[in-house]
Amino acid sequence: MLQQVFKSPQKRSVFRELIFKEIEDLGISSIGIVAFISFFVGGVVVIQTALNLESPLTPKYLIGYASRESLILEFSPTLISIILAGKVGSYITSSIGTMRVTEQIDALEVMGINSLNHLVLPKIIANVFFYPFVIIISITLGILGGWTAGIITDLVTSNDYLIGIRSDFEPFHVTYSLIKTAVFAFVIATIPAYHGFYVKGGAIEVGKASTRSVVWTSIVIIVLNYFLTQMLLGK
Amino acid sequence: MIEITNIYKEFDATPVLKGISATFENGKTSLVIGQSGSGKTVLLKCMLGLLSPEKGDICYDGRHYDDMTGDEKRDLRKEIGMVFQGGALFDSSTVEENVMFPLKMFTHQPYNEMLERVNFVLQRVNLENVNNKYPDELSGGMQKRVAIARAIVMNPKYLFCDEPNSGLDPNTAIIIDNLIQEITQEYNITTIINSHDMNSVMEIGEKIIFLKNGVKEWEGTSYDIFRTDNKAITDFVYSSNLFKKVREAQLKENK
Numbered sequence: 001m002l003q004q005v006f007k008s009p010q011k012r013s014v015f016r017e018l019i020f021k022e023i024e025d026l027g028i029s030s031i032g033i034v035a036f037i038s039f040f041v042g043g044v045v046v047i048q049t050a051l052n053l054e055s056p057l058t059p060k061y062l063i064g065y066a067s068r069e070s071l072i073l074e075f076s077p078t079l080i081s082i083i084l085a086g087k088v089g090s091y092i093t094s095s096i097g098t099m100r101v102t103e104q105i106d107a108l109e110v111m112g113i114n115s116l117n118h119l120v121l122p123k124i125i126a127n128v129f130f131y132p133f134v135i136i137i138s139i140t141l142g143i144l145g146g147w148t149a150g151i152i153t154d155l156v157t158s159n160d161y162l163i164g165i166r167s168d169f170e171p172f173h174v175t176y177s178l179i180k181t182a183v184f185a186f187v188i189a190t191i192p193a194y195h196g197f198y199v200k201g202g203a204i205e206v207g208k209a210s211t212r213s214v215v216w217t218s219i220v221i222i223v224l225n226y227f228l229t230q231m232l233l234g235k
Numbered sequence: 236m237i238e239i240t241n242i243y244k245e246f247d248a249t250p251v252l253k254g255i256s257a258t259f260e261n262g263k264t265s266l267v268i269g270q271s272g273s274g275k276t277v278l279l280k281c282m283l284g285l286l287s288p289e290k291g292d293i294c295y296d297g298r299h300y301d302d303m304t305g306d307e308k309r310d311l312r313k314e315i316g317m318v319f320q321g322g323a324l325f326d327s328s329t330v331e332e333n334v335m336f337p338l339k340m341f342t343h344q345p346y347n348e349m350l351e352r353v354n355f356v357l358q359r360v361n362l363e364n365v366n367n368k369y370p371d372e373l374s375g376g377m378q379k380r381v382a383i384a385r386a387i388v389m390n391p392k393y394l395f396c397d398e399p400n401s402g403l404d405p406n407t408a409i410i411i412d413n414l415i416q417e418i419t420q421e422y423n424i425t426t427i428i429n430s431h432d433m434n435s436v437m438e439i440g441e442k443i444i445f446l447k448n449g450v451k452e453w454e455g456t457s458y459d460i461f462r463t464d465n466k467a468i469t470d471f472v473y474s475s476n477l478f479k480k481v482r483e484a485q486l487k488e489n490k
Contacts, residue, residue: 011340103323110283110395111337112312 001194004116005124015122022126026088026189027134033087034080038071038138041079042145045070050155063156064146064164069173071142076135077177078225081184084131085217089192092123093213096196097206105197120193127185135181139174176232183228184221191217236260237282237393237425242291244277244449251277252288253449262423264416264439266430269446270471275429276320278446279397282427283317284308295393313341316386316424318396318415322378324370324385330357331366334385341389356384360414376407380414387418394419396428400435412438433478436460445471 009015045067053062096119099105108115143165150156156164195213199205237259244252252274259265267275280286282293284300293300295311303311324333331353338349357363360380370378379399386394396415400408416439419426428435436443440457445468452467460472461482473479 014339098326102321102326103319104325106280106285107317107319107323107325109285110312110315110317111340112309112315113340114309 001116001197002190004114005120005190007114007117009117009121010113018118018122019125022122023130026091026123026126027130030084030087030134031137033083034134034138035141037083038076038080038141039145039148041075042067042071042142042147043149045075045142046146046149046161047153047155050150050153060156060160061164061167063150064161065167066164067146068143068165068169071139071146072173072177076138076142077180077184078221080135080138081131081181081188081221082218084134085184085188085192085221086214088127089188089214089217090210092189092192093196093199093210094206096120096193097199097209100197100199101202101206116197120189120197123193124186124189127189128182131185131188132178132181135177139177176228179232180225180228183224187217187220187224191220236296237427238292238294239278239282240292240294242278242281242288242293244274244281244286244288251449252281255291255446255449255451257444257451257454259425259427260442261425262420263441264419264426264428265442265444266428266436266440267444267446268430268436268440268471270431273446274449275431275446276397279395279427279429283315283395284312313337313389314392316389316391316394318379318382318386318394318399320397320399320401322370322382324378324381326370329367329369330362330373330381333370333381334388337385337389352388353384356388357381359387359418360384361410376403376411379403379407379411383411383414383418387422387424390422391424394424394426396426398429398431400430400432405434408432408434409438415439433472433475436472447471 046063049063049066050060053060096105099119105115105119108118147158147161150161151158192210192213195209195216196206199209238257240256242252242255243250255274255278257265267278269275277286281288281291295314298307298311300308300311325336328336331350334353334356335349338344338352342349344352353366357365360383362377362380362384365373365377365381370381373381383399394415399415400411403411412435415426415428418424428439430436436457440460443453443455443457443460444451445453447467453463453465455463460468463469473482
């Protein structure tokens with residue numbers, strides 16, 4: 001499958017159009033939900049961290065520091081990717097699966113078009129190159145959400161929080177986060193595409209394939225998360 | 236001309252096509268008929284390269300399909316137009332985008348020229364003012380006509396139609412049949428239609444191949460079909476009450 005997917009596109013101008021369409025369908029359309037979730041989860045992370053720091057000797061700026069680290073290292077790249085596996089993965093499986101059962105993929109093949117390359121490669125490129133931006137937005141809004149929650153609940157002062165998010169900043173953690181995101185983006189495009197492309201039957205099978213693809217994509221993301229963390233951060 | 240020789244195809248050790256051979260001539264409308272499950276669609280998909288037969292040869296104007304490289308197969312497919320049973324129109328694209336799609340993929344024409352060609356073929360299938368509509372905004376007959384327009388937009392040498400009038404009312408079905416036959420003759424295309432519709436057989440069947448359980452049972456013209464003694468085909472043709480009555484009337488006349 002991947003060998004066919006990564007063949008050179010048959011018409012570059014059409015391929016370019018497809019990439020922009022996929023960026024819109026898979027990336028831009030996900031920004032709203034990612035922003036909403038990130039902002040509120042950022043707030044929850046700050047509240048929970050603050051409530052768990054009971055010792056008066058622990059400096060308050062650690063709330064900002066811990067929130068920043070959890071957002072950059074885990075919440076934004078991994079949890080948001082799992083959410084996108086549900087939203088985008090089911091969309092990819094159902095759209096390609098419907099094309100399969102309504103013979104639209106056969107129509108492409110009969111025309112002499114490499115359907116795997118035409119349908120899947122633009123999704124992979126759109127995901128791999130656009131999702132890192134989505135994750136940067138998620139990290140930013142998560143930190144903003146935490147700041148807002150900290151001020152509203154009076155659990156941490158604005159000054160402490162800002163000191164916290166700037167202290168001991170390790171730029172490689174952002175690189176690590178973006179590397180993970182790019183790998184997960186590839187998984188989010190390919191596993192659902194596989195399940196959609198090879199679906200057989202009708203509407204019910206497309207629905208089942210969507211569910212299966214979300215489950216497998218989530219499992220693969222979790223397992224890869226473990227190995228990538230070990231590879232990139234382990235000593 | 237398309238020649239198929241001794242085509243065998245099986246699924247999970249169940250044979251579906253058992254040694255089918257036939258010749259389909261240029262400028263003629265050939266019909267492959269038979270009951271559901273007789274192997275018509277599988278035969279069509281084997282000829283199109285969507286399925287690989289276990290045995291047999293498919294030859295397009297002297298070009299043997301099995302001997303072709305991947306690129307040659309892809310080039311051959313540019314000479315093929317296909318009308319699928321359900322139309323297989325891209326549902327997220329407008330009629331204009333659907334019909335223009337092969338031109339965009341395989342030609343370097345400027346947009347205006349492509350649009351001119353799209354409008355020409357849409358007019359040819361008697362469709363107007365539908366360019367910006369989506370497939371689900373069209374009736375079944377209109378969708379079939381868009382599918383025909385898309386199939387002929389590249390001036391194909393070979394046109395395949397899988398049950399082009401299934402799900403259509405008798406009048407629309409006749410319009411679609413006649414349209415396919417006109418286009419076949421006008422552009423000297425080799426046209427192969429899968430059907431189990433006896434009206435199509437009567438209207439446009441210049442050559443008819445009858446399949447039963449994956450075997451070619453009979454071959455002839457629409458003239459021959461009412462005069463044959465082959466039991467399998469008479470059972471198929473006269474399974475309809477209307478044709479039974481026609482047959483009885485004919486027999487009475489002959490007496």
